[in-house]
Amino acid sequence: MDDRIKTKQKVIEAAISLFNVQGFTGTSVREIAKRANVNAALVSYYFGSKKGLLEQLMTKFLEGYVHVIEQAIERSKHDQLSSKECLLHAIENILIYQQENHNLARFIHREITLDTVLVRELMTTYLMKEKHLFHVIIEKGMAEEEFNRQPIDFIVMQLRGMLIMPYLHPQYIREVYHLIPHERFFLEKYMDYLTRWVEDYICNEQSSSLYSSRKMLLIRP
Structure with a gap:
């Protein structure tokens, strides 16, 4: 698995974890990036937006x-x-x-x-x-x-x-x-x-x- 796929998967796992606890609207992109230990810009890069x-x-x-x-x-x-x-x-x-x-x-x-x-x-x-x-x-x-x-x-x-x-x-x-x-x-x-x-x-x-x-x-x- 290359680094890009690993990073994307880390973002996905972080988002699922936070969405379950805080809900979609209660979770920010910054929080997802922090949980995934990646730059917040990468969330937009891979997915366009939180939506x-x-x-x-x-x-x-x-x-x-x-x-x-x-x-x-x-x-x-x-x-x-x-x-x-x-x-x-x-x-x-x-x-x-x-x-x-x-x-x-x-x-x-x-x-x-x-x-x-x-x-x-x-x-x-x-x-x-x-x-x-x-x-x-x-x-x-x-x-x-x-x-x-x-x-x-x-x-x-x-x-x-x-x-x-x-x-x-x-x-x-x-x-x-x-x-x-x-x-x-x-x-x-x-x-x-x-x-x-x-x-x-x-x-x-x-x-x-x-x-x-x-x-x-x-x-x-």
């Missing part, structure tokens, strides 16, 4: 978020997996992605709750695509009678809430439940629960029984 830095952070995270769902769909096509297996892989991919980027995930999910021009644009670009991809998986499962027929929008809303909640509110989970969302133990237990939720709430009885009789590796080593 440009925010946009890059949010865009990169959401691109990666959507990409892991796409990967699950492509894998299901290649390996001829069922819709349930595809959905579970998508869920697993999202949890792992957020765990690997837990500090950034917390900030981005929190920022998405604000009504700004940037957030509206990102919702139109990425969160609408997330919705579409989940619709594709669930509609296929319903068409093949693997999933029970029910309002897909409500399924996606409930599923998204369960997927992002641990990474939007890690402090709540730590203080109230004494669990740490970015640890492997939490990921394994939570994935186990979400697997049962998919089987009990989305799948019909026949497909649930079929899945229980098959072995599938969840949670990559």
